[in-house]
Amino acid sequence: MRHIIALLLENESGALARVVGLFAQRGYNIDSLTVAATEDPTMSRLTMVTRGDDQVIEQITKQLHKLIEVVKLVDLSESAHIERELMMVKVKANGDQREEVKRTADIFRAQIIDVSPTTYTIQVVGTSEKLEAFIEALTGTQILETVRTGVSGISRGEKALAL
Amino acid sequence: MSQPHQPEMLSGGAMLIQALHDEGVEYVYGYPGGAVLHIYDALFQQNNVKHVLVRHEQAATHMADAYARASGKAGVVLVTSGPGATNAVTGIATAYMDSIPMVVICGQVMSHLIGDDAFQETDMLGISRPIVKHNMSVRRPEDIPYLVKKAFYIAQSGRPGPVVLDIPKDMTMPNQKFPYQYPKDIKLRSYNPNAKGHPGQIKKALATILAAKKPVLYAGGGVILGRASEELTELAKRLNLPVTNTLMGLGAYPATDPQFIGMLGMHGSFEANQVMHNADVIFAVGARFDDRVTNATKKFCPNATIIHIDIDPASISKTVTAHIPIVGLVKPVLQEMLSQLDKMAGKPDSTIDAAALSSWWAQINAWREVHGGRYEQRTDLLKPQAVIEAVWRQTNGDAYVTSDVGQHQMFAAQYYKFDKPNRWINSGGLGTMGFGLPAAMGVKLHYPDAEVVCVTGEGSIQMNIQELSTCKQYGLGVKIINLNNGYLGMVKQWQDMNYDSRYSSSYMDSLPDFVKLAEAYGHVGIRVTHPDELEPALARAFALKDRLVFLDIHIDPKEHVYPMQVPGGAMNDMFLSKTERT
Ligand SMILES: Cc1ncc(C[n+]2csc(CCOP(=O)(O)OP(=O)(O)O)c2C)c(N)n1
Numbered sequence: 001m002r003h004i005i006a007l008l009l010e011n012e013s014g015a016l017a018r019v020v021g022l023f024a025q026r027g028y029n030i031d032s033l034t035v036a037a038t039e040d041p042t043m044s045r046l047t048m049v050t051r052g053d054d055q056v057i058e059q060i061t062k063q064l065h066k067l068i069e070v071v072k073l074v075d076l077s078e079s080a081h082i083e084r085e086l087m088m089v090k091v092k093a094n095g096d097q098r099e100e101v102k103r104t105a106d107i108f109r110a111q112i113i114d115v116s117p118t119t120y121t122i123q124v125v126g127t128s129e130k131l132e133a134f135i136e137a138l139t140g141t142q143i144l145e146t147v148r149t150g151v152s153g154i155s156r157g158e159k160a161l162a163l
Numbered sequence: 164m165s166q167p168h169q170p171e172m173l174s175g176g177a178m179l180i181q182a183l184h185d186e187g188v189e190y191v192y193g194y195p196g197g198a199v200l201h202i203y204d205a206l207f208q209q210n211n212v213k214h215v216l217v218r219h220e221q222a223a224t225h226m227a228d229a230y231a232r233a234s235g236k237a238g239v240v241l242v243t244s245g246p247g248a249t250n251a252v253t254g255i256a257t258a259y260m261d262s263i264p265m266v267v268i269c270g271q272v273m274s275h276l277i278g279d280d281a282f283q284e285t286d287m288l289g290i291s292r293p294i295v296k297h298n299m300s301v302r303r304p305e306d307i308p309y310l311v312k313k314a315f316y317i318a319q320s321g322r323p324g325p326v327v328l329d330i331p332k333d334m335t336m337p338n339q340k341f342p343y344q345y346p347k348d349i350k351l352r353s354y355n356p357n358a359k360g361h362p363g364q365i366k367k368a369l370a371t372i373l374a375a376k377k378p379v380l381y382a383g384g385g386v387i388l389g390r391a392s393e394e395l396t397e398l399a400k401r402l403n404l405p406v407t408n409t410l411m412g413l414g415a416y417p418a419t420d421p422q423f424i425g426m427l428g429m430h431g432s433f434e435a436n437q438v439m440h441n442a443d444v445i446f447a448v449g450a451r452f453d454d455r456v457t458n459a460t461k462k463f464c465p466n467a468t469i470i471h472i473d474i475d476p477a478s479i480s481k482t483v484t485a486h487i488p489i490v491g492l493v494k495p496v497l498q499e500m501l502s503q504l505d506k507m508a509g510k511p512d513s514t515i516d517a518a519a520l521s522s523w524w525a526q527i528n529a530w531r532e533v534h535g536g537r538y539e540q541r542t543d544l545l546k547p548q549a550v551i552e553a554v555w556r557q558t559n560g561d562a563y564v565t566s567d568v569g570q571h572q573m574f575a576a577q578y579y580k581f582d583k584p585n586r587w588i589n590s591g592g593l594g595t596m597g598f599g600l601p602a603a604m605g606v607k608l609h610y611p612d613a614e615v616v617c618v619t620g621e622g623s624i625q626m627n628i629q630e631l632s633t634c635k636q637y638g639l640g641v642k643i644i645n646l647n648n649g650y651l652g653m654v655k656q657w658q659d660m661n662y663d664s665r666y667s668s669s670y671m672d673s674l675p676d677f678v679k680l681a682e683a684y685g686h687v688g689i690r691v692t693h694p695d696e697l698e699p700a701l702a703r704a705f706a707l708k709d710r711l712v713f714l715d716i717h718i719d720p721k722e723h724v725y726p727m728q729v730p731g732g733a734m735n736d737m738f739l740s741k742t743e744r745t
């Protein structure tokens with residue numbers, strides 16, 4: 001099962017290495033990981049997507065909790081939440097293809113954010129599934145490069161991961 | 164509280180030493196080098212904190228570790244950057260695996276050189292990360308008192324463990340002084356280690372134990388670390404429970420008590436492993452269902468409801484699912500259980516089913532007859548088990564016993580009957596050969612009047628034998644029981660059992676003359692080769708109160724440790740001798 005784990009981390013050097021090291025050391029998967037400071041500069045917010053059966057996920061959350069710098073932690077996938085990921089795709093776009101790529105981008109409510117005589121760079125925001133669907137939809141178009149931010153997540157309603 | 168006078172102005176190095184003193188540290192074990200010279204100079208200029216100069220940094224870590232195991236307080240290590248720090252790694256990992264509080268202060272190159280591959284630079288934070296409870300580096304000298312406080316707080320609270328403090332040399336400059344004040348207490352928003360256990364869960368656990376027909380109390384190192392032996396013993400007595408201790412838990416429940424059924428696990432007693440396998444309720448206290456205990460987890464105790472008390476939630480349901488988990492320090496949880504038991508007195512279901520328990524005890528006593536720790540009795544050959552029993556008699560069962568790793572360790576665990584906690588000091592989790600002698604030194608230094616025995620093998624002792632020199636310098640009169648079988652015995656045992664006795668590198672060729680070696684270091688050496696010599700040799704050795712005596716005891720080289728669980732089997736699948744299995 002895919003899980004999205006969000007955590008607040010003391011914004012100290014080495015804290016991120018500890019989180020990543022834990023995954024390597026204990027053989028857990030990381031599908032994606034995002035991290036940046038929060039509105040409180042002493043803390044960073046980290047979102048990671050991981051996979052495993054219930055027992056593995058339980059161990060992951062417990063082991064993360066044990067890290068001294070982890071302030072708070074929540075498994076977002078346990079309740080209603082929103083997830084978003086941003087992707088930029090650079091594609092070959094010549095002649096007729098230019099129109100077709102643009103149409104596909106519109107359908108996905110993606111934006112063309114850079115243009116050259118032979119390429120488009122498209123930005124798509126959504127769930128990871130949507131991003132993958134967009135890539136699928138581009139079959140026939142030559143993809144030159146893709147870059148994804150990894151998933152960020154937040155719970156719905158009043159629930160908040162804060163101090 | 165306000166200070167009546169201006170805080171003293173101290174250099175980073177002096178603040179470090181003053182902070183250690185304010186923390187109550189009496190001894191620091193270490194070895195000097197370039198990056199810690201300012202600190203060593205600060206040490207030299209005061210008399211509060213004493214320094215013990217080892218001969219290899221690994222020994223410093225084991226000394227600090229063993230002091231912690233015996234006293235419950237964090238041991239302190241001081242090493243230089245680079246090779247000094249890397250030499251300490253094995254000892255840090257040893258402490259980490261057994262949850263031992265320790266503060267390791269490592270020198271580091273000057274801040275502005277970090278990352279340049281400077282002379283004696285190693286990324287000690289990176290190297291130690293997977294084997295510490297926490298590690299930190301000093302960025303500003305004025306933070307030193309706070310970071311020392313934080314290091315001790317983290318090392319000693321919750322599930323204890325080693326903390327590394329990395330100090331770049333420029334943080335300790337003698338000419339840069341700062342106002343010194345040691346923090347009284349400390350609170351971290353991201354770390355709250357004092358769980359008392361959920362009263363509802365505790366109640367449920369108690370009800371489950373009281374309803375049991377075949378209960379067992381399985382107690383581990385957490386009881387010793389949590390100083391909860393008294394509560395554990397009282398609860399076991401009041402409910403007439405059979406008690407087994409893990410390798411790390413020996414002494415948590417008195418071994419000579421009739422309710423004690425021995426150690427469990429790979430080399431556990433026949434009865435302890437049978438009791439576990441057949442139990443209907445397993446009451447686990449401060450134990451972690453380690454693979455050396457459970458054997459194959461799929462076959463582990465099929466009929467048992469498992470209650471598990473541990474301060475570390477990650478230890479609960481890690482390898483074996485706990486039906487009633489209780490996250491908390493073992494001492495307050497057991498106290499709560501006892502007081503709930505008091506309150507229940509006289510009410511229905513407030514006692515355990517006496518008839519069921521009595522037939523359970525009949526079964527247990529029958530199991531006790533099956534193997535009962537028997538071993539071959541010889542008059543011409545020294546058996547290791549007989550040596551340990553003789554040492555136990557000689558020391559009235561009241562010594563601190565440290566060990567190395569191998570067959571001798573298992574014989575010591577099986578045949579020295581520990582009645583008190585904190586007396587059995589061994590590397591259970593990491594299994595570090597070379598631990599025994601420095602560990603004995605760490606204990607002896609703090610408890611000079613106590614008997615401190617190191618049970619070792621001719622393989623293990625050579626991994627830190629240079630410390631005989633440190634023993635001479637500090638007058639550490641430990642007694643070394645070298646169970647010399649001429650083999651890396653535990654390796655040989657596996658080769659006998661699984662590799663048709665092909666002794667690939669398990670033979671210790673060219674052994675030194677240990678008696679002469681001990682004498683060369685200024686100690687007393689005694690060789691024992693025949694059973695008749697044993698008791699007189701022990702009597703002579705222990706009569707030499709203040710001397711280190713190295714007893715080189717030549718034992719049966721063919722002996723194996725039994726019982727031994729059959730790999731891949733259940734708890735109760737065991738070899739009982741070279742020819743019998745369950
Ligand atoms: C540092 C280290 N290296 C290797 C091992 C693997 N090992 C475990 S027991 C053992 C043999 C120990 O021999 P000895 O000290 O003579 O003890 P004996 O088993 O003969 O009693 C070895 C090599 C270890 N535990 N630690």
Ligand SMILES: [Mg+2]
Nearest residue numbers: 620621650652
């Ligand atoms: Mg040997």
